[in-house]
Amino acid sequence: MDASGRDGQVRRGVAGTVSAAASGAAPVGAELIRPHYVARRWMLSSKAARPFIHLLCLHEGASIDVGEPGRTMAFTGPAIVWLPAGSAEYLEVSAGATAELLQLRAGIWHRYLPPSAEPAYLALEAAGGIMALPVEPDLVTTMSRSIAAIAAEIASPARSAAASIMSAELTLCVLRLWRLFADSDRNEEGSSAEILSRFRRLLEERYQQHLRVSDYAKLLGMTPDRLHALCSRELKRSPSELIQQRVVKEAATRLEAGTVAVKQIAFALGFKDTAYFSRFFRKHTGEAPGVWRRRVAARSRAGQSRPTLNFADWP
Numbered sequence: 001m002d003a004s005g006r007d008g009q010v011r012r013g014v015a016g017t018v019s020a021a022a023s024g025a026a027p028v029g030a031e032l033i034r035p036h037y038v039a040r041r042w043m044l045s046s047k048a049a050r051p052f053i054h055l056l057c058l059h060e061g062a063s064i065d066v067g068e069p070g071r072t073m074a075f076t077g078p079a080i081v082w083l084p085a086g087s088a089e090y091l092e093v094s095a096g097a098t099a100e101l102l103q104l105r106a107g108i109w110h111r112y113l114p115p116s117a118e119p120a121y122l123a124l125e126a127a128g129g130i131m132a133l134p135v136e137p138d139l140v141t142t143m144s145r146s147i148a149a150i151a152a153e154i155a156s157p158a159r160s161a162a163a164s165i166m167s168a169e170l171t172l173c174v175l176r177l178w179r180l181f182a183d184s185d186r187n188e189e190g191s192s193a194e195i196l197s198r199f200r201r202l203l204e205e206r207y208q209q210h211l212r213v214s215d216y217a218k219l220l221g222m223t224p225d226r227l228h229a230l231c232s233r234e235l236k237r238s239p240s241e242l243i244q245q246r247v248v249k250e251a252a253t254r255l256e257a258g259t260v261a262v263k264q265i266a267f268a269l270g271f272k273d274t275a276y277f278s279r280f281f282r283k284h285t286g287e288a289p290g291v292w293r294r295r296v297a298a299r300s301r302a303g304q305s306r307p308t309l310n311f312a313d314w315p
Contacts (some may be wrong), residue, residue: 023290027111028170029103030151035096042091042101044083049166051126053109054088055102055177057083057143062097066090066130078140080177082124082131100147102173112167113174119229120178126226133180146173192230195220199227199239208270213239247286251277255293262289 029052033042044054058064058077066073066081068089069311075081077099081280085106093099110121146169153162153169202219216239217224224239247269256264266277281289 026153026154027105027108028157028166030147030154031103032148032151033093033097033099033101035098036093037095039095040093040265042093044088044090044182050108051085053085053104053106054081054083055104055147055173056083056091057100057102057140057147059098059140059144060137062092064097064099065092068090074302075134077137078137080133080135080140080143080180082127082133082177082181084127084129100144102147102150102170108213109170112163112170114167114171117171117174119233120174122225122229122232123178123181126223126224126229127181128226131181133177135180139176143173143176146170169205188212192234195222195227195230196234199231199242202241203246207250208268210247210270211243213243216243244280244284248281251281251289252285252292255289256296262293265289 011222036256044052047120056066056075058075058079058081060078062077064075064081066075066083066088068087072092077097091101101273106125110118113121149169150166150173153159153166170267199216202216206216214224215229217227220227227239231237231242235242237245251265251269254260254268255262262278263274266274269277271277271280278288281287281292285292289294
């Protein structure tokens with residue numbers, strides 16, 4: 001990552017700073033933006049296959065413009081700013097500004113996080129736009145210390161426990177940001193419920209088409225990870241589980257309803273191969289379609305309730 005003045009001359013980073021060029025393909029990088037007597041520009045764009053996500057920790061009194069061709073947004077500290085991959089090309093840092101910048105390689109940086117931080121990773125990785133969260137100066141100070149510690153460990157990777165310290169400090173940063181994100185998201189529960197309602201309506205209309213999770217996410221105007229996070233949090237099931245369960249529920253209903261051939265039911269549900277339909281149904285119910293149908297019929301004749309599916313019924 002280059003820091004340059006308005007005159008176009010590249011200026012070298014201060015001690016402890018790690019640039020994107022120095023970190024190469026590393027999943028995590030860190031930069032310390034220290035006060036300077038002129039405004040400077042930090043380039044955020046990358047030609048790598050996996051671009052960087054950025055977390056900007058902006059101190060009180062500092063102002064930074066986040067920009068791309070034709071669009072610029074101004075932020076003033078104290079604030080924490082989350083920049084998804086590809087959301088901006090540069091930072092225009094005002095003279096005298098103090099800030100810290102985390103660089104997280106999209107789709108890879110979670111390797112430094114423990115399993116317990118996975119919900120935070122999924123929620124943040126799925127963020128669709130720039131998030132700027134005004135915070136108290138004390139939180140900026142706390143976050144900045146963690147980012148500075150990460151920069152120090154990157155600068156001395158051979159030191160004992162460097163990777164573990166980096167992991168601990170990055171986890172603290174991510175969890176603190178996620179808490180801010182989650183607290184603000186509580187005020188948007190209605191919008192989350194609306195998204196899930198739209199997903200269910202789409203699934204009712206299109207489950208026979210066997211669309212992928214990414215297809216439904218595109219129809220909803222969101223990322224697959226965001227849809228996964230919403231379904232997992234609110235419904236305790238992944239989108240793919242819900243899609244499969246809707247198909248199985250419909251198959252079971254049709255098998256119970258009459259004597260239509262299994263082959264015809266398979267084709268009606270979008271399966272081109274009856275054998276594949278049978279394997280799919282057995283995977284979710286433990287029985288082949290024909291066996292399921294006969295067992296349901298026998299229980300009905302005996303006045304017993306139908307078998308219970310081995311997954312939660314579609315809501």
